[in-house]
Amino acid sequence: MDIKSREVRITVHGLTLGMYVSRLDRPWIETAFLMQGLKISSEDEVAMLQRICNHVWVDVMLGASPDPRYLAFEDPAEVRQRRAAAEVEALRKTQWTPQVEVQQELRQAEAVHASLEASIDEVMTDLHSGKRLDLERLKDGVDAMIDSILRNPTAFVWLKEMKRRDNYAYQHAMGCAIWAASFGRHLGLERAELQLLALGGLLCDVGKTRLPEALLNKRTPLGPDEIELVHQHVQHGLEIVDSTPGLSPKIREIVATHHERHDGSGYPWRLQGSDIPIFGRIMGIVDSYDAMTCVRPYASSRSPHQAVTELYQQRGTLFQAELVEQFIQNCGIYPTGSLVELSNGQVAVVTDVHSLKRLRPRVMLLLDANKAPLKQFRVLDLGEVEQDDAGQPLSVKGGLPTGAYGIDPVELFLH
Template sequence: MRLVRLENVTSGMILAKDIYSCEGKILLAKGVTLTSHFIKRLQSLSIGEIYIEDEISRDIEIVDIIDDKTRMMAKQTLYQAVQDLKANKSLDFSSIQMVINRIVDELLRNKDIMVNLSDLRCVDEYTFAHSVNVAVLSIVIGKALGFHELRLRDLGIGAILHDIGKTQVPNEILNKPGKLELHEIEIMKNHPAFGYEILKEYCEISSLSRVAALMHHERVDGSGYPFGKRGSEIPEFARIIAIADTYDAMTSNRVYRKKITPNKAVEYLMSMGDYHFDHDMVKVFLNHITVFPVGTIVKLNTQEKAIVIDNNRYCPTRPIVRIIKDSKGEYVTKFQEIDLQKKLNIFIEEVCDE
């Protein structure tokens, strides 16, 4: 299978991964042959990408690092939490804790984690899907740093609730498709403090988790908010969540911009190490991120095009690829697979939008 932008999907393509609604119901099941009606329906839901099965991506399996059912449960739990807060009800913390425990357990069972997030989301559910991804990515970093299980669970709680303060920000600001005005930016920048005020009402939530939500927009060079803290003045959890939050936000479609590719997000994090982010934590994170996720179409320096079929754990910029087009842009009649770690004269020039 491979990920394709919806604008490039045509009738007759085969859906390779179930598509769910925000409520957890299957909208389209994998194996369905897509029609113009189905494609228009997906467009109306602002779903930007889908997974398809075709000849060039045969035998390619894209596996998320957490179970699909766990991800869906997490999104639904967070959705309900947001609805409860908006209705002036209390958080069902036991449900949130159960979801984080499940995510931690799954990641602890995975001995050699490489992140290849395969979540499909509509723009409207960005907040819920994003917070779940931030929790997963943060726990991955924490595990790599050697955190014990209970510490991972506290980190996960702080991460999945890091943006809970946005429930106090008007929707017209949250979902504004254009650039925010100065006064709107100031309102948005209050969301960490709003979140802290919400979370401090729950004695079950550790102070580490609450402060992480408060300070996840602090930056190690002092340029962040709300306090302008620097370096080690910023709690460890907040420094971790800042990296996970930024990476997932950059690689997600938003109402006001399209996502960037993982390799570009990686370049940004590398360039911001020691400025915005903790350099050592960025290095740990990048050791567990696939720079070119499986199923990505790339252009090689040979001018051939290829699809990534696997990653090399200790050389993430040089994956294993399958040649699908020759240097003249013609589809090949026989696929050739190349391990770029062994062919040092061949390298990836760019990610393609096929």
């Protein structure tokens, strides 16, 4: 029998000794219980659950069945959807607008990017050697990054895409921090919240520093036992952050819940819907998007456009639909760094995304209609230019996979 079909939702007033509580109406990590899942053995445990919860789920195969008088039925789907949408809207406390053009910000962002890169490398090296997490060193780099993203969010995203490295752990930590801050800015979070999200992005996979490198670098599919070991990085991460003085509980939430999924299929707590803290839901999307676009030892990378398409297909199942839609509004249908083919056959890379014209980004033309390299790259803003040189309507025909036509943006723009 499937575990979900064995679970019954009841009000806490119906709890009795001998019941097995499998889920709460809040994350287990917010409670004093050490493990998810509890066989009630004392009145003190009943009292604690009644104090912190309104309803719980009990597994009737692992413990006593409830009195039918205390059954608590789920709210209708439309009620849950309205509540979830309101929760996302409540995040908006301010409206950020670009202060400078992306070309101007790139000059400052490059120095900040290099400094944060060095900080991440040093902190990861320390953790691999058993040293403690140097939170202050990361905070300095994150603060400077947030300043840059608030001035213009595109510059850091562009640098991240152009400065790909072979080290997945570094690349993914940097990517999660950048996308978390950029997404939080789009959602209207205040600066202090952006710092928490960015630090959470840097640290969400910090527990992997305690896993064998051979496991993390394996290029063939993992077996069930190996997958279980990888899943343990969440618990390792919690041990690291819990031993770090001055770290916000919000960051702990992110580390603990960024692999939870909207439909309850995630790990390690099997939380679902609004039981997942909102920052954990945000980081789940960010973590998945960046992982898909990174070069991983065990999987080829997807183009940013392919990753956005996959997230859209997973809205309402793996991820909260309202948050997915907001994330796509933030990064665009064709995110910065995407290779695209235009309606006239030319090939370009997206360099900026318009907030109101998501399908008409600013691009840099790389190849002509015959797919031959242009002698000189040319910047074209499709938000302003609607026709090509021949007077024909000009638009993005579609996204291209990473490396299409042998194009390597790093080689093109950094050497």
